[in-house]
Amino acid sequence: RKEVEQDPGPFNVPEGATVAFNCTYSNSASQSFFWYRQDCRKEPKLLMSVYSSGNEDGRFTAQLNRASQYISLLIRDSKLSDSATYLCVVNLMDTGRRALTFGSGTRLQVQP
């Protein structure tokens, strides 16, 4: 089983639509969670951290479900500029270790 698993997509949605991605992780000891965004042929950039209580940043909402070991990202009122690959990232904070595990990403294509 992959450590971090995502549906690769692509998710093709019209402008203005609401779209949600899920990501599952295998290690129940995982401590912190993030969503990164990667545009085509560009480097990944942090989109938002995911807190236990859930958090919102404008049109983006992230949720964490520890019991089921998944995190989600909801995008409301999709814009063309939201087209990108969204990477789910999990941090397993082993003693003396500090490194992130990335999912393969979910590709979103917002269409006019």
Add this chain to the structure above:
Amino acid sequence: ETGVTQTPRHLVMGMTNKKSLKCEQHLGHNAMYWYKQSAKKPLELMFVYSYEKLSINESVPSRFSPECPNSSHLFLHLHTLQPEDSALYLCASSEGRKAGELFFGEGSRLTVL
């Protein structure tokens, strides 16, 4: 504008060549990373330097050799690579207390012939 700069952006090398990738960060961070990104695969962590000391080596083949001469610079020395090593190599940095917030360079796209 990125605070992490990688050179070269593109590199083509033969299997017997020796080359190096360079990364420089201008963010005052104390951790630097090398990741490998291959098509349709997740980012693979290769090496982590923390306070200029190698803290993580993810069982990377010895044909990849990292070097961190100071907190702002990171190198990846390459020799006798294989065609399957062709990939995008991404450098990143982070501030110690915010290990989840990585700042990536634009990457060096490597092709091994």
